[in-house]
Amino acid sequence: MLFTHLLWWSLGAVGLLMLLIRILELAWAKLRLVNAMALSGDKQTYWKMEHWDWMPGLKRNLIYAPLWKKRHNREIRLSSVANMGTLPSRLHALLLLGYLASNLAYLFVLDWKNANRYALCAELRGRSGTLAVVSMVPLIIFAGRNNPLIRLLNVSFDTYNLLHRWMGRVAIVEVIIHFVAWAIVQVADDGWAGVQHRILHDRFITSGTVGAVAMVIILISAFSPLRHAFYETFLNTHIILALISFICTWVHCTSAAVPGGLPQTPWILAILTLWLAERAARMIRLAYANWSSRGFTEAIVEPMPGEACRVTMHLPRFVDVKPGQHAYLRFGGLRCWESHPFSIAWFEHSYGSEPVLPITEKEDIEPARKPVGTSVTFIIGAHTGFTRRLHNASRQSQGRAVSMRAAFEGPYAGHHSMDSYGHVVLIAGATGITHQISYLRHLIDGYNAGTSATRRLMLVWIVRDYEVLEWVRPWMDKILRLPNRKQVLQVRLFVTRPKAASQVISNSTTVQMFPGRPNIPMLLAKEVCEQMGAMCVSVCGPGGLADDVRDAVRKVQGHGTVVDFVEESFTW
Ligand SMILES: Cc1cc2nc3c(=O)[nH]c(=O)nc-3n(C[C@H](O)[C@H](O)[C@H](O)COP(=O)(O)OP(=O)(O)OC[C@H]3O[C@@H](n4cnc5c(N)ncnc54)[C@H](O)[C@@H]3O)c2cc1C
Numbered sequence: 084m085l086f087t088h089l090l091w092w093s094l095g096a097v098g099l100l101m102l103l104i105r106i107l108e109l110a111w112a113k114l115r116l117v118n119a120m121a122l123s124g125d126k127q128t129y130w131k132m133e134h135w136d137w138m139p140g141l142k143r144n145l146i147y148a149p150l151w152k153k154r155h156n157r158e159i160r161l162s163s164v165a166n167m168g169t170l171p172s173r174l175h176a177l178l179l180l181g182y183l184a185s186n187l188a189y190l191f192v193l194d195w196k197n198a199n200r201y202a203l204c205a206e207l208r209g210r211s212g213t214l215a216v217v218s219m220v221p222l223i224i225f226a227g228r229n230n231p232l233i234r235l236l237n238v239s240f241d242t243y244n245l246l247h248r249w250m251g252r253v254a255i256v257e258v259i260i261h262f263v264a265w266a267i268v269q270v271a272d273d274g275w276a277g278v279q280h281r282i283l284h285d286r287f288i289t290s291g292t293v294g295a296v297a298m299v300i301i302l303i304s305a306f307s308p309l310r311h312a313f314y315e316t317f318l319n320t321h322i323i324l325a326l327i328s329f330i331c332t333w334v335h336c337t338s339a340a341v342p343g344g345l346p347q348t349p350w351i352l353a354i355l356t357l358w359l360a361e362r363a364a365r366m367i368r369l370a371y372a373n374w375s376s377r378g379f380t381e382a383i384v385e386p387m388p389g390e391a392c393r394v395t396m397h398l399p400r401f402v403d404v405k406p407g408q409h410a411y412l413r414f415g416g417l418r419c420w421e422s423h424p425f426s427i428a429w430f431e432h433s434y435g436s437e438p439v440l441p442i443t444e445k446e447d448i449e450p451a452r453k454p455v456g457t458s459v460t461f462i463i464g465a466h467t468g469f470t471r472r473l474h475n476a477s478r479q480s481q482g483r484a485v486s487m488r489a490a491f492e493g494p495y496a497g498h499h500s501m502d503s504y505g506h507v508v509l510i511a512g513a514t515g516i517t518h519q520i521s522y523l524r525h526l527i528d529g530y531n532a533g534t535s536a537t538r539r540l541m542l543v544w545i546v547r548d549y550e551v552l553e554w555v556r557p558w559m560d561k562i563l564r565l566p567n568r569k570q571v572l573q574v575r576l577f578v579t580r581p582k583a584a585s586q587v588i589s590n591s592t593t594v595q596m597f598p599g600r601p602n603i604p605m606l607l608a609k610e611v612c613e614q615m616g617a618m619c620v621s622v623c624g625p626g627g628l629a630d631d632v633r634d635a636v637r638k639v640q641g642h643g644t645v646v647d648f649v650e651e652s653f654t655w
Contacts, residue, residue: 086189087213093185094221097178101236108237116503116536119616120529124538127505127616131644139640147648148173153634156652157626166311169626169654171245179249186253189214190260201268208264215257216332216347219354222250227361228411228495229368237498241655248305255298262295287338294331297324315421315468329355369492375400377456382414382489384477388550390465391514392477394425396491401454403494404430406501406521407651410459410493417472419490426623426651427494428517429460429558459491462554464514499649501526502535505616508607510543510632512624513551518651519544519623520555520562527565527572537571538615543601545577545628549586552576569593577601603628604635611639611646618644623651 119127133139149155150170159167171179193206224230225243233240265288269278281288301324304310310317333351337344373380377399385393394412404427411422432454465474477485501507501522509519519542529535546552552559562568574594581587587596607620622632629650636648 086192086210087217090185090189090214090217098232098236101238105235105237112500112503115617119503119505119536120533122536122616124505124615127536127538130505130536130617131614133643133645139642142648143637143640145174145177147633147637147640149630149633150176153630155626155633156629156650156654158654161308164312165308168307168311169652175242175245179246182246182249183253186214186218186257190257201271204264204267208261208268211257211261211264213347215254215261216336216350216354218250218254218257219329219332220350220357222247222254223354223357223361225250227357227364228492229361229364233496234498239498239651240496241652244655251305252302255302258295258298262291265291287335287340290331290334290338294328294335297327297331300324301328315418319420326358329358365492369490372398372400372402372492373490380489380491382487383484384473384487385484386474386477386482387462387554389513389546389548389554390474391551391554392463392465392474393460393554394463394473394489395458395460396489398457398459398491400456401432402430402457402459402491404457404459404521405494405497406525407499407518408494408497408521409518410461410491410495412461413490413492414473414476415488417469417476421469422490422492423469424495425461425463426517426521427459428462428520428555431458432456433458459494460558462514462517499621501537501619501621502529503617504619504647505536506539506541506610506614506618507537508541508543508610508618508620510545510603510620510622510624510628512545512622512628513547515622515624515628515651515653516544516555517623519621520558522621523562523572524558524565527562527568530571531566536616539613540572541575541610542572543575543577543606545579545600545624547578547580549578549581563594575601575606603631604638607632607635607639611642611644614644614646617647619647619649621649621651623653626652626654 115130119130150173154170155172156169158169161167190207190210193203193210195203197203197206224232225247228240230240230243232238233243266278269281273280282292283289301321304317304320304324329351333348333355335345336348336351339345379399381397383395383397385395387393396412407426409424409426411424413419413422433456434452435455463470463473465471476487479485507522507526509522511519523540523542526535526537526540530537559574562572572593576587576589576594576596577600578587578596578598579600581598584598587598589596611618620632620636622629629652633648633650636646639646
């Protein structure tokens with residue numbers, strides 16, 4: 084039991100440390116916002132300068148560092164189908180190593196002097212089983228879209244997903260050790276026939292064996308190339324197998340020959356409750372966002388150039404959307420049990436009837452109009468599965484928009500506020516623009532209202548073809564017409580394969596177009612030279628681009644200014 088407590092405490096201690104860091108980070112950002120939102124860019128020098136000598140080194144060598152030299156989010160591909168996934172960052176790797184080492188220590192600190200090796204096996208069986216169940220609690224919390232720790236600790240879902248995968252692997256290895264340790268003693272006692280008999284006829288052992296087999300299948304099917312190649316099949320079997328393992332573990336715990344069941348029973352009940360609560364939260368969110376007295380959600384799908392489509396969902400009720408949020412979408416007629424995450428690129432609220440002006444003095448002044456519905460728009464690039472089917476559906480009506488039944492689940496994430504930064508650099512590759520564009524209107528509005536510290540905002544978007552600009556044209560038109568936009572926003576568009584030189588000509592100094600790819604280190608070094616207040620660099624796009632930006636941000640650490648880095652990844 085001591086080792087179980089140690090594992091609980093070590094997990095809790097990491098969580099508490101993260102919470103403390105998060106509180107300090109939030110307090111610092113709030114202080115910076117309150118102070119800097121009243122200052123012009125050149126007066127934000129205090130926030131621009133780095134005040135702790137050790138911070139740039141910590142960011143360069145640990146917080147933003149890839150595992151080795153540069154590669155982090157660029158996928159390791161053995162062929163066009165065999166995707167080995169991505170590498171964890173240095174910080175993530177250290178956390179995982181710590182978790183792995185602590186589990187190994189808790190597992191193998193046994194009474195090795197005991198001459199009776201079967202007694203040793205029994206001790207190992209108990210320890211491994213208990214540790215596996217303990218690991219399943221954070222494992223299930225981390226798998227949830229509605230994991231409250233995402234917002235609380237400001238850690239993104241993909242980081243929890245990474246931890247979920249590794250904790251899962253550790254838990255399954257512990258379950259295998261648990262099974263083997265039991266089998267060794269059983270074979271010695273009763274031979275293989277005894278093992279077979281108990282697996283088939285003893286509820287305690289049958290449930291344990293079925294659970295263990297389900298977990299081994301999970302381990303094999305979650306192997307990166309398989310997971311990426313057949314993501315939906317993987318996800319559905321994963322959920323079913325996980326449920327089978329939890330139920331079997333529960334039966335295993337309650338059918339033991341111990342009065343009241345094994346002491347681990349309350350944990351497995353907690354795991355099942357957490358799982359059910361998460362599923363219920365999803366259903367409630369789904370029902371809430373898509374159904375009201377005003378009807379159901381309707382989606383308009385427009386075909387777009389560059390193998391993409393633009394989807395606008397008219398939600399029948401008001402949904403509060405923040406920059407950087409995403410939602411899970413499902414469409415009727417396109418395997419509606421599949422839901423996929425997409426960043427909310429744009430949103431507009433619709434309002435009830437026009438306010439009525441009072442006719443007599445005694446009449447109350449009409450309260451401000453309340454939003455009654457929200458339209459959210461997404462840009463969806465076609466891959467090979469659901470996105471390809473949606474793309475094909477959008478092409479069916481010869482270039483015209485089609486109306487479809489769809490459902491929106493969210494919004495999720497959006498915990499990275501850029502409001503306190505004097506200087507924001509947003510870098511997007513292809514569909515990554517959906518994540519970045521959501522910050523533009525918010526930050527320019529904040530500048531005009533005096534509620535954000537942003538004084539310089541740079542958007543860099545790298546696209547393959549000029550035609551792709553059509554994806555965001557309606558929103559860009561609105562953004563470029565916002566008051567004082569020219570004082571804050573600079574846009575740099577890079578078209579890597581322009582069909583003609585005339586396509587990449589722009590007469591504006593604040594919106595410029597270039598052929599080819601940007602030189603990210605040079606671009607960032609120039610921004611740092613002209614830095615206003617604290618800077619945040621955000622990237623969303625293909626893994627190779629994200630790694631280039633990360634590398635460039637690490638290189639400008641140590642120039643004496645504050646440069647933070649945020650990465651939004653479209654893969655997990
Ligand atoms: C937070 C977030 C925001 C995103 N925003 C956008 C966006 O704004 N626009 C856009 O075009 N794409 C976005 N994506 C990517 C998009 O979700 C995937 O491209 C899409 O799910 C692929 O579906 P598919 O069946 O066509 O994939 P497939 O062709 O079957 O596979 C392509 C890749 O997508 C991954 N994938 C498949 N299904 C899922 C899933 N349900 N969840 C996560 N990954 C999956 C696979 O592992 C594989 O690597 C976002 C992803 C995330 C995680």
